[in-house]
Amino acid sequence: MSTLDTVAHAGQTPDLDQPWADLGLKEDEYARIREILGRRPTIAELAMYSVMWSEHCSYKSSKVHLRRFGDLPQTTPLGETLAGIGENAGVIDVGQGWAVTFKVESHNHPSYVEPYQGAATGVGGIVRDIMAMGARPVAVMDPLRFGAIDHPDTARVLPGVVKGIGGYGNSLGLPNVGGEIVFDECYQGNPLVNALCVGTLRHEDLHLAKASGAGNKVVLFGAKTGGDGIGGVSVLASETFDEGGPTKRPAVQVGDPFAEKVLIECCLELYRAGVVEGIQDLGGAGLSCATSELASAGDGGMIVELDRVPLRDSTLLPAEILMSESQERMMAVVAPDQVDAFMAITDRWDVEATVLGEVTGTGRLVITWHGETIVDVPPRSVAHDGPVYDRPMARPQWLDAVQADTSASLPRPGTDELGQVVLDLLASPNLCDKSWVTDQYDRYVLGNTRQAMPADAGLVRIDERTGLGVAVSTDCNGRFGRLDPYAGAQLALSESYRNVATTGALPLAVTDCLNFGSPEDPEVMWQFERAVAGLFDACLELGIPVTGGNVSFYNQTGDVAIHPTPVVGVLGVIEDVAKGVGAGFAHDGQVVLVLGRTRDELDGGEWAHALHGHLGGVPPQVDLAAEKALADFFVAAVRAGVLTSSHDVSDGGLAITLAESALRHGVGASLDLTPVCERDGVDLTTALLSESVARAVVTVADEQSLATVVNLAAEHGVPVARIGTTGGSTLKVKGALELEVDAMRLAHTATMRSYFAS
Incomplete structure (x- = not known):
């Protein structure tokens, strides 16, 4: 105008x-x-x-379903949730006066448009969510999904995403301790770039996003505001891509990790000095979000002089300033008598800070531009009382035919073929070695990482004096979600829960990133509702809360949606990370045990997908009672110090668990699965390839430890079978396969490098 x-x-x-x-x-x-x-x-x-x-900011299509998470008991197995859904991130008590905050979010569409900056700013945004709770960020994770590994666009997107994650996280000095890398054609035009961050704080350091106290000052600090990211993720993530890519291309945010590192330390000093009354990061929707959310969560009134915002581009119009999603910015509420102290700290860190306005008692958010009022709104109407859609839902008409097309129609390999099957699976895109990616991430910076990928879960020490630590894992099998979204969400939770448990940590809480197609498609909304219901019911049974998360809709190209992909993160606590147990046969002469029961469950698994291109049937049976029993067993066994390794059974079945265990330290094993087959009524092929839940492989050093493990397993109702002994340079399974560890390693490590190393 x-x-x-x-x-x-x-x-x-x-x-x-x-x-x-x-x-x-x-x-x-x-x-x-x-x-x-x-x-x-x-x-x-x-x-x-x-x-x-x-859609990205208001959750207008998902609110009606997400509300049920608020009905979950807001307690963990250790005590009360200190902050939950509705805050920047969930905060849970982990004992000894410590609290942990964690959350996962998406940066999917921006990462397709501009892979490096899209992924980098995804890391930056989730880190600021953690900072806003008063916490020090201590670790990040990235669940990633791409199209077919051999597609030209995957070669464009994946390297950029990986470099963006590594470039930002490494520069911040944060260890990247886990995540996933999954390839599937359904993600071809819609890669999923989810980012999780974990932070630690003392209970008394908790901060919330609210603007209370009339007369308190509103301070913007951090980077200047620019034209990058105008509309950004808030608009880009709220539209389906067409066949040629996105039709709206607002500028993807540009990140500066070194500015964010300084901002982290500055925020922590501000917290220690006690000069912050409320705080909010500026992520999606920028100043529009920060001002309206702070005002609506506090006393309901605020006045802001927008022309005082420090700009990188002096030509920006007021609306553009309000929409800009420029990175590395925070907004604080500061008492008038603390402003000088606040500014002294930001000056010491060379962080620009500007008083934009103050909290009022008017119940209105008023924004001026050179003395003229350009915004006068009820802040809740902007931040919280937006549209709410109860969109139509319809069970997909194609689902019955897909579920009827089981893997029973596929030729099961004979025992003489199983060796080659294992080699082929080890080389397949989803099961191959991912070190080409993970070697680009700093996993051990700060010196508190006990375990990182390819471990089942990241394990990080949070108290150097006592060794108190947390384990965190993310997981989801989108193929299971397509076959049954209710069970698929529960299976995502159960595997993350199991991954945390295998370290010896007690699972405490859940965060989720629900990635789906267009909410305007009734079939997608049916999938979404079923997944939310599945996750709610599973959390209720396991006795753990959902503390926060993210919904990412419109992940589809034209009318083709991605598989339902509800990524679930689980966090657990361990009393001493030094006692944590990792995967891999480390020494000769140790006893190998399989925990849990095996069923004939190959539908949707990696054998059918990777080797036959098949997706049909129904996913493995969910057994949450068995998962909880297994977790309780692991907590007790690790505390007793009787396990020398543990590794969960999941993608690729027992065959891949055993192969990965041998590959980890180059130690083979001689095994006989007869006890498993006879007890569970399955043949050798099924015993090796089934992806039944609530199973793990563990080792013990001696007969005394074995007796303790057997007793603990019986006490917790966990089936246990002794299947052999570690040692040598070959993985042998009686009647099935005999593979040199070196040959497995060659197959396992060649795939990623052959596609991306150049």
Whole structure:
């Protein structure tokens, strides 16, 4: 507009045409904004509502389903949840006066448009969520999904994403301790780049995002605001890609990890000095989000002088400043008598800080530009009371046929073929060695990482004096989600839960990143509702809360959606990380045991997918009682110090668990699965390839430890079978296979490098 669009001007020009559709708003949403304000919105107000009412920020299609998570008991097995859903990140008590905050979010579409910056700023954003709780970030993880490994666009996207994650996280000095890398054609035009961060704090250091206390000052600090990321993830993540890619291409944010590292240390000193009343990071929707959320969570009023915002680009218009998602920025609420102390600390860290305004008791968010009012809104209407859609749902018509097409139609390998099958699986994209990726991440910086990928779970010490630590894992099999989204979500939870448990940590809480197609598709909404219901029911049975997370919709190209991919992160606590147990046969002469029961369950698994290109049937049976029993066993066994290794059975079945255990330290084993086959009523092929849940392989050093393990297993109701002994340079399974460890390693390590090393 040629003249400033003030609130007064809006009142005088009610019929002025406005670009509400171009900003992603629906006609009825625009009408609702006019109803709330009693007039047409100014262009600045329209910008705020457009980004805050976007799918990414408002959860308008998922709220009706996510509300059920609030009905879960907000307690962990150790005590009360200190902060949960609705805060920047969940915070849980882990004992000894310590608390841990963790959360996973998505940066999917930006990472497709600009892989390096999309992934880098995904890391930066989730780290600031953790900072905003008063915590020091201590570790990150990245669950990633890409299209076919041999597709040209995968060669464009994957290296950029990996470099972005490594470049940002390594520069911050944060260890990357885990995640996943999955290839599937369904993610071809919609790679999933999810980012998780873990932070630690003392109970008394907890901070919340609220602006309370009339007269308290509102301070913006960190990087200057630029034109990068205008609309950013808030708009880009709220639209389906067409066949040629995204039709809206707002600038992807540009990250500066060194600025964020300084910001972390500055924030921690501000917290220690006690000069912060409330704090909010600036991520999706930028200043629109920070001002409206702080105001609505506090006393409900705030006035901000937008022309005081430090800019990198002096040509930015007020609406652009409000929509910019420039990185490395925070907003704090500071008592007037603490402003000088606040500024002294930011000056010492060379972090720019500006008082933009103050908290009021008016119940209105007012934003001015050179003395003219350009925004005057009820803040809750922007931040929390946006549209809520109870969208139509319909069970997919194709699902019955897919579930009827089981893996029973595939030729099962004979025992003379199993050796080659294992080699082929070890070389397959989803099971091959991922060190080409993980070697680009610093996994041990800060010196507190006890375990990192390819371990079942990341294990990080949080108290150097006592050894108190946390284990964290993420997981999801999207193929299981396609076959049965309810069971698929529960299976994602059960595997993450099991991964944490195998270290000896007690699982405490869940965060989730729910990646789905378009919510405007009734079949996608049915999948979403079923997944949320499955996750809720599973958490209720396991007795753990969902403390927060993210929904990512519109992950589809044209009318083809990704598989339902509810990535589930689980965090657990261990009293001393030095006692944590890792995967891999480390010494000769140790006894190998299999825990849990095996069923004939190959549908949706890696054998059917990787070797036959098949997806049909029903996923493995969920058994949460067995998962909890197994977890309780591991906590007791690790405390007793009787396990020398542990590794869960999951993708690829027992065959891959045994192969990975041998590969970890180059120690083979001589095994006989007859006890498993006879007890569980399965043949040798099924025993090796089934992906039944609640199973793990462990080793013990001597007969005394073996007796303790057997007794603990009986006490917890966990089936146990002795299957052999470690040693030598060959993995032998009687009647099935005999593979040199070196040959397995060659197959396992060649795949990723052959596609991406150049």
